[in-house]
Amino acid sequence: MKQFNAKPIFVGHLNQNVNCYDKLFDLKIGFTNYELYVSDWVEIEDKKDYRGKVEFQECKITILRGMNEQRTKEVIVHEIVHALINESSTENLLEDKEEEFVERFSKVLNQFLIDNTNFHERIKG
Numbered sequence: 001m002k003q004f005n006a007k008p009i010f011v012g013h014l015n016q017n018v019n020c021y022d023k024l025f026d027l028k029i030g031f032t033n034y035e036l037y038v039s040d041w042v043e044i045e046d047k048k049d050y051r052g053k054v055e056f057q058e059c060k061i062t063i064l065r066g067m068n069e070q071r072t073k074e075v076i077v078h079e080i081v082h083a084l085i086n087e088s089s090t091e092n093l094l095e096d097k098e099e100e101f102v103e104r105f106s107k108v109l110n111q112f113l114i115d116n117t118n119f120h121e122r123i124k125g
């Protein structure tokens with residue numbers, strides 16, 4: 001079992017030129033441990049102008065370095081939603097609408113997570 005890093009990441013630090021590819025922390029999504037990375041570029045099929053990507057085989061999420069805090073959170077949650085869809089085997093329900101669904105849904109989910117950080121604490125018995 002992996003140890004999850006509970007320390008917050010500071011988006012300002014993501015702009016520091018440390019390495020072109022840095023591991024931030026682990027995310028457990030469904031039954032899978034994903035590694036979250038930040039990189040100077042995000043490449044998908046030879047195109048490098050993406051803000052984020054998720055790789056299911058490698059269990060890896062990569063986000064672009066240098067975005068502001070709001071956008072960084074949105075992109076991470078966007079990729080998490082892709083991973084949740086994969087984990088829940090619901091991609092067939094979405095078919096070619098997955099990208100549009102994820103783009104809209106991840107924005108409201110991100111805002112929910114911002115507005116309700118202690119959601120599970122509040123409904124404890």
Ligand SMILES: [Zn+2]
Nearest residue numbers: 078082099102
């Ligand atoms: Zn997407």
